[in-house]
Amino acid sequence: MLVLTRRAGESIVIGDDVRVVVLDVRGETVRLGIEAPRSVQVHRAEVYAEVQAANAAALAPPAGDLGPLAGHLSRLARPRTPADRRPGRRTPVRSPDAVPPQGRTMVVMTEGDQRLQHLQEEIDQARAAAAEAEPDLLPQTPSPADRVVEGSGEHEAGSPSEGPDAGPPGEVDVDR
Amino acid sequence: MSVEDLPELSFVRPLPGFGDLRRFVLVEISSDDDGDPVLFELRSLEEPAVRFLCAVPTAFFPDYAFELDEAECADLDVRDEADALVLVLLTIGRDAVATTANLLAPVVVNARTRAAAQVILTGTDWPVRAAVA
Numbered sequence: 305m306l307v308l309t310r311r312a313g314e315s316i317v318i319g320d321d322v323r324v325v326v327l328d329v330r331g332e333t334v335r336l337g338i339e340a341p342r343s344v345q346v347h348r349a350e351v352y353a354e355v356q357a358a359n360a361a362a363l364a365p366p367a368g369d370l371g372p373l374a375g376h377l378s379r380l381a382r383p384r385t386p387a388d389r390r391p392g393r394r395t396p397v398r399s400p401d402a403v404p405p406q407g408r409t410m411v412v413m414t415e416g417d418q419r420l421q422h423l424q425e426e427i428d429q430a431r432a433a434a435a436e437a438e439p440d441l442l443p444q445t446p447s448p449a450d451r452v453v454e455g456s457g458e459h460e461a462g463s464p465s466e467g468p469d470a471g472p473p474g475e476v477d478v479d480r
Numbered sequence: 481m482s483v484e485d486l487p488e489l490s491f492v493r494p495l496p497g498f499g500d501l502r503r504f505v506l507v508e509i510s511s512d513d514d515g516d517p518v519l520f521e522l523r524s525l526e527e528p529a530v531r532f533l534c535a536v537p538t539a540f541f542p543d544y545a546f547e548l549d550e551a552e553c554a555d556l557d558v559r560d561e562a563d564a565l566v567l568v569l570l571t572i573g574r575d576a577v578a579t580t581a582n583l584l585a586p587v588v589v590n591a592r593t594r595a596a597a598q599v600i601l602t603g604t605d606w607p608v609r610a611a612v613a
Contacts, residue, residue, distance in 0.1 A: 342551045345493065347600055355585045355600055356497035358608045359532075362569040362582065364521070366529035374510040374519045374533070376576030380613045381518050381539035 488525065489589060489596040492555050496585075496598065501526050504596070506567075506589070512539065520567060522587070534567040535581060540612045544568075544583060546601050556590045556597055565589040569598075571609065580609040 308316060315325040322344060325337040338346050364370060491502040503525040510519035518539045524530035537544040548558065558564050566588055568581040583606035589596040 342554065345600075347602075351584075351600060352496060354608050355582070355598070358571065358582050358585070359495050359497045359569065359598075362532050362571040364531045364533050364572060366531070370509055370519075370521055370533055373572060373576060373579075377535070377570075377579060377612065378510045378512065378518050380576060381512060382542055 487594055489522075489594050492595055492597045495587075496600075498524075498530065501530060509533075519570075522567070522569075533570045533572060534587060535570055535612070537566060537568045537581065537583065537586065540581060541583065541610065544606070546586070546604055546606070548588060548599065552588065552597065552599050556588060556595045557593055558588070558590050563590050563592050565591045570612070577611075577613040579612050581612055582608050583610045584608040 310316065310326045312326050312328045315323055317323050321341050323339040325339070327335040327337050329335075340346055487506065489504045489506055491504065494500055494502060501524045505523050505525060507521040507523060508517045508519075509521050511517050516536075518536055520534050520536075522532040522534050548564065552558070556564075566586050568583055568586050571580045571582070573579045584604070585598050585600045585608065587596060587598050
């Protein structure tokens with residue numbers, strides 16, 4: 305494991321196109337901003353592990369007819385109303401075309417536009433600070449997609465990756 | 481209808497925990513009284529032992545909704561709500577009543593292009609194991 309000490313506003317780069325910015329450090333909580341291409345999935349480790357485990361558990365028996373079980377399950381299904389049948393009604397989808405061109409896409413793991421704006425300001429400040437400290441590392445053009453991970457989200461409590469093991473303030477452990 | 485005749489789904493990235501499997505077929509196994517599909521088998525074409533039972537979530541969870549972010553829309557080339565077919569993976573319990581659905585990580589299929597991905601939702605409280613009954 306590579307261990308790096310960073311302060312708020314400083315960052316690290318991983319490969320050519322992933323950048324992790326330490327936004328701030330409060331007590332045992334470190335907030336990180338992550339800029340990565342869209343093709344790179346960014347998730348809290350414990351959430352990703354939970355989905356991996358759930359997928360493994362969801363494997364159906366390799367042989368055998370699923371029909372009888374499906375029959376039982378179908379009887380548990382609720383009758384759908386006409387409104388349910390409208391395509392996509394239950395899945396609001398924002399078209400990418402509707403997004404004003406900003407040169408990058410923000411994926412923010414918190415709710416609320418205000419929060420998003422606040423985070424964006426923090427990232428811009430962190431970028432400005434980083435530009436002063438290490439101008440060579442700052443991308444000359446915005447990356448295809450920038451992301452912000454709100455580290456103090458709903459999954460924080462008791463999580464191994466963000467709990468006391470996160471190290472003393474100012475230090476960010478990077479798993480390799 | 482044999483597997484070869486069924487429309488092939490192309491996952492833009494593997495399901496978490498399932499290496500590099502990207503080619504699947506979706507086999508409808510159950511529909512409601514109006515003929516609308518309720519349950520599907522999602523079967524790997526590369527590893528036949530890998531198959532999942534999945535459901536149209538609104539059949540079991542009428543309030544289920546989420547917003548697909550721009551990056552996912554672009555990855556899947558979803559341009560319109562009608563493009564997106566949403567399915568949830570079921571974990572088969574001891575009996576039907578003990579079966580759970582993964583609402584945190586739905587599988588979104590572009591019904592137009594057959595591109596698919598399991599999307600891990602962020603900023604929601606949908607559980608990874610929700611009882612269907």
